[in-house]
Amino acid sequence: MPEEPAYEAELRHEQAYVDALFAKLDAERTQTQRRLDETLRQTGGTPQARTEREAATTLHSDRLAQLGSVEQGLCFGRLDFVPGSSDEETAYIGRLGLFDEDDDYRPLLIDWRAPVARPFYLATAASPDGVRRRRHLRSLSRRVTGFDDEILDLTAADQGQDLGLAGEAALLAALERRRTGEMADIVATIQAEQDRIIRAPLGGVMVVQGAPGTGKTAVALHRAAYLLYTHRQQLTTRGVLVVGPNSTFLRYIGQVLPSLGETGVLLSTIGQLWPGLDADGAESPEAAEVKGRLVMAEVLAKAVRDRQGVPDPVIEIEHEREILKLDRKTCTQARARARRSRRPHNLARRLFVSDVLDALTRQAARALGEDLLDAQDVQDIRAELASSPAVAAALNSLWPKLTPAGLLDDLFAEREHLDRAAGELLSEEDRKHLESGRDAKWTPADVPLLDELAELLGSDDSEEEAEQKRQERVERAYAEGVLDILDQDEEIQDEEVLRVSDVLDAELFAERQQARSQLTAAQRAAQDRTWTFGHVIVDEAQELSAMDWRLLMRRTPNRSMTLVGDVAQTGAAGGARTWDEVLSPYVADRWRLEQLTVNYRTPAEIMAVAAGVLAELDVDLAAPASVRETGVPPWGVEVVSLDEELPSLVAAELSAVDGGTVAVLVPGGRFDEVRKLLPEDERLSVLTVDRSKGLEFDGVVLVSPDEIVSGSARGLNDLYVALTRATQRLGVVRTGPAVPALGGLG
C-alpha cells in the first residue's frame, strides 16, 4: 500500500474521477427519461411509425433500468497500461459503458464485458498483457473508500500466484463478507478461470464441472449477462433461460442479473416450465425417479395409442329412425390411416373422424336408397351425421380429444390405464410408485411428462382459431359502429372538418382497443410452451432427469447451452453420474468440458473434512483448493437429546457468526422435530439437504449425519453437499453411530 499522504492524494483523485462518472450517469438518466417521456407522448401515425415508437420505448426503458441498477459499485477498477501498448494510458472499468460525446466518444468508463476490460481479469505478472498496474476501487454508494493496487511486473511481490488469483485483497474482502441470504455479483473480482468460461463463444453445449463453491452459479449468471451484452440483438429476440433447482434457490440468485443491469432473462425451475403452472407438489423420491426415466416417453406414447380404440365388435347409432352400425373393421382401417399420418393424436383425429363419417354416410345413403340421392343429398346426410350428438358420442369414445393434464391424471389414477401403457415397460413396483407417490398437486417430475404429452397430443386449435376470428369480427363491427356514430355527430356539426373515419379506419381502431404487447422475450417465453430460447443455462444440472433433459432440448433446438454442475453432488436418484451419459443422446460427443478448480466459499479447515467424504464417493474428482483459511476448526459433538442440547449449540453459532447467517441441515425425517426446537429468526434456516443445494451460510450445523447417509442411495453425496455450504464455521451434531468418512467429527 502506498504511503499515507500519497495514498490520500490518490484517493482524492479517484474520488474526483468517480464524481465525474456519476455526474455523467445522472445526466444520461435525465436525458433518457426525457426521450422516453417524449416517445410516450406521441400518438397516431402509420403502422411503421407505431412500430418504431414501440422499439424506441423499449430501448429507452431498458437503458433507464440499466442506468438505475449500477448505483452501487459503478466503477470498481482501473488499468494503467505500459506506455505505447494501448491507445489510452488508463482505463476505468465498471458496470456499464459511459462515453464523452463531446470528445469523439472517448470512453470514460468501460463495461466489464467489453474486450478492452478483459486484462482486468486475466492479466498476471507473468503475462501482463500490456498492463502495468491493476487497481481495485472500493466504494460505498458514491464515495470511494479505498483501493488496492497490483503492479504487474515480474519483480513485484508474489500476489497469490500459487492459485493464480487476481486482485487477491479485493477477492478476500469479498469472500469474508457476511452472507445476507441473497447472492451478490462478483463482477469486480472474477478470476481468470471463471472469465474464460463467462466469455466462451455462444454456440454449442458447454459443461462446467466444478466442486462446491468454485463459483459455478456466479459464473453461469455472469455468462448470461456477458452473452446478452455481446449478442444483444440475437438474444433479446429469443431470450435466455436460466434453470435452477427450486424456488428458494431462484430467490437466492434473483438479484444478481438485475444488479448487472440485465432484466430480460427468464429464471425458472423445471416445475415452472409449463405455462400457468408452478408444479411444486411433493412426492416420494422413488416416484420422481420413475417419472424421470427415459422409458416414460414410451409409456406415454403407449398411453396415447391406448386411447385410440375400435368397437368390440360394433357400436350401434340411431339416426333418422335407422340403426347405423360402426364395426370393428371400418374403425380399424380408419385408425390405421390416421396413425400412418404421424400427426399428433388430436390432429390425426380429424382423419379418423372423416373416414368414419364417410362410412356412416354410405350406410345411411344405402338405407335411404342410394339411386334416389344426388351428390348434394349425400353431402347433407354427411353434415347431419357430423352434427349428431349420438355420432359425436361414438367418436369420442373411440378417439377422444385429449389434454395432457387429463391423460396424465387418468394414467396415474386408474390402474387399468397404467397397466396397459406401462405393463411391459415398468415393473409392478415401479407402477406402484407412480400410483401412490403423489398428492393432489402436480410435481416437478410431472412437468416433463405433460410436455411430452403436449407433443404427442398436439392441439387441435381449429376451434380456437375460429373463436379468435369471431372475436376480431366483433371488435371490428364495434369499431365501425363507433365510427358511424362519431361521423353522424360531425355531420351535424360541420361539413368542412375531417371526419374521424378519414383519419382512422375501423381496423386500426379495433387494433387500438387491444392492449399493445410490451412484453420482453422472457415474459413471452414464460407464457408459451413451444418457445425456443436463444441460449439455455442450467444450474445444478446434475440433478436433472432424462425426461427433464428431453424437455430442455425441445426448448433449445440450436443446442446453445451452458450446463453447470457437479456430479459429486448429485442427490436425485435419477440425476447424472457422468456428463457423457446425460448428453450423448442429444449431441453425441459434441460438447466441451470446462472445469473450475478453486473453492471460494469453503475455508480450508472445512474443505479438509469434505475431502474425506469426497474420497469415499465413487467419483473420479479431486477436492478443490480453498482460497482461504479461517483458523477456526470444525467441531463435532455427540448428544443424547436433541431437545435439550441443540438449541444452545445453535444459539452459540448464531452469536459466533456475529450478525451472519446459520443453517441447520437435517435429514428429511427430522425436519419437523428440529424446526419446532429452534426459534424463528431471519438469520437462521432449518433445511433438508436437497433444499440447501446451491445455497451458502456463514455457519452450518449438521444434524444426524448418519441418517443423511442412510437416507437415500446418494446419501454420501448429500453429506458432501451439506458440509460444503459453510463460508466460516461448521459443527456436526451426532445422534447415532459415527460416520467414518467424517473422521473424528461425527
Ligand SMILES: Nc1ncnc2c1ncn2[C@@H]1O[C@H](COP(=O)(O)OP(=O)(O)OP(=O)(O)O)[C@@H](O)[C@H]1O
Ligand atoms: N471470483 C469471485 N469473486 C468473489 N466471490 C466469488 C468469486 N467466485 C465465487 N465467489 C463466491 O463464492 C461463493 C460460491 O460461489 P457459487 O455459489 O457460485 O459456487 P458453486 O460452484 O455454484 O457452488 P455449489 O456447487 O455449492 O452450488 C459465492 O458466495 C460466490 O459469490
